[in-house]
Amino acid sequence: MPDFKLAQRIAELPPYLFAEIDRVKKQVAARGVDIISLGIGDPDLPTPGFIVDALYEAAKNPANHRYPDYEGLPAFRQAVTRWYAERFGVTDLDEAREVVSLIGSKEGIAHFPLAFTDPGDLNLVCSPNYPVYPIATRFAGGEVAFVPLTEANGFLPDLDAIDAATWERAKSIYLNYPNNPTAATADAAFFEKLIARCRETNTIIVHDAAYTELYYDDAKKPPSILQFPGAKDVAIEFHSLSKTYNMTGWRIGMAVGNASLVAGLGKVKTNVDSGIFQAVQQAGIAAMRDGEPHVAGFRDIYRERRDAVVGALRKAGIECPLPEATVYVWAKVPQGRSSAEFVSEVLERTGVVLTPGNGFGAAGEGYFRISLTVPTARLEEAVSRIAAL
Template structure:
């Protein structure tokens, strides 16, 4: 059989974190072990009926059976523009120039560096991090400098610790708040300083806001970077309908912000994809227009799950960050284990899947991530098994 070597950009990649977890999980499951998977942040709650019904209506419309626009239907972009100022303190967007639809936010984030990174260009990545950020930079031929997120700094990057030379060289900086994997939130003062730095050094802010509507205190809602004065000059923000509306499999999101950055991403997209099925966009419109009650209900469920996990971990003597947002609990690995050893031992001996912190970069070593995406009773059972290890 002929063998064809992979391109260098693929050959040097580590296995994709969640694909590796799925493989290990399947091997243990084949032994008949009761698996409780807390590894991937994939909501177990069903997509609401009114969204499914909107898809059904749209799918029966022959006009939706042809190629869609790569930038998204005007009606979908208008729905985003209508939703945004209601959620983010009056921030207005032009649906024609400041919004582009995405086949899930992951697709947009992965493609964005191709529009602005030349071979050898520098990107700053705050870490622990969603694995797609450095991979996307690498695929564009860029170089990555990691900016650590530490407990001592409330998992916010120390912007003053980034050298002036790095700021001068950087084309972009990737941030993610509420954060995956730590669940940390960023306050207005941090965003204001970040925008100030980005404007000073002409650095693009790439803000991943996938979890911005999964929060637990209505008096402390996560911010959009676009709420900050001057951010529109330097920032693009990525949003997803996956987590708030239980639509991970539907693959629909959007990028918003600086007009030229949206156009740059659009130039890539018009050459590599053909847009979102229009019936899915119509379902997305229904989610944005009618979904507030769903969001409230989901938040209540995730808060109950969060409280159960934090309480059980505390009783087991395992330290963790109490999340104010997102779908995750970030715990400290017990002494005597690396994060990968702990996750492997836990899976093999108890059937519980957690994500090792090292999978999110070297600054995730010593931690593990629990996803709040199974029912409360299963979460309690999982933590009971963790405590028994």
């Protein structure tokens, strides 16, 4: 048999976090254990029916069966600009130059370094982090420097702690708020300071904003970075319909912002994919136009789940901040165990699947993540099993 060796960039990859969790979960389930999976952030709530209906109607149109535009239907990109204007007050977006459709935001984030990162370039990654940020940089031959997010600093990067030489060398800085996995949010003062610093140092801001609509206080709606003066000089923002409208399997999102950054990403996409199925784009248009009442209902459900989990964890003596956004709870591992040890013990002894904090980078050590993506009763059962250890 021939021995086909993996490319070095693949061979050096650690096991993908959720794939490894899934492997262990199957082993435990094979023993007959009742599994409660709180690992991956995949909403259990169904996609609203009107979005499904829009897909059905669009799929019946033969015109939608052909290759789509690489950049996205003009109508979809116009819908994105309308949504940004209504939700964030960003009224100056040019849908032809400053918006590109994505086959899910993960695809766009993974491809972005291919457009702007040369071998040896340095990208900053705020960590704990979504694993795709550093992996995509390394695939492009770039180097990664992790900027720690600490609880003492509200899980925001300390921009002043990054030395001048690093800022001068940094090609990009990757961050996301509301944050996965910590559930932290960022305010206007932080974004304004970040924009000013990156304009001074000619550093690209890559902002992953997938969770802005899953907030719990109407008075504290998470902002888009594009709301702030100067952002379009240096920033590209990635957004997704996945978490907002429970469309994770539909693979549809968008990148918005600086025209040169959007164009660079678009050039990569024209060489590696053929765009989103047009019927899915039509459904996405319907979602952005009419989905807010449904999203408000989702927020109510997640708020109930959040309150139940946080209350039960604290009662069990496990420390965790109260999330203001996302579908996650970020909690401290009980003393004396590492993140991996604790999560492994919980899975083996109780059948509850958690995500170890160190799976999001070394800065996540000492924490674990719970996804609020099962019904409240199952969440309460899961925490009761954890508390009984």
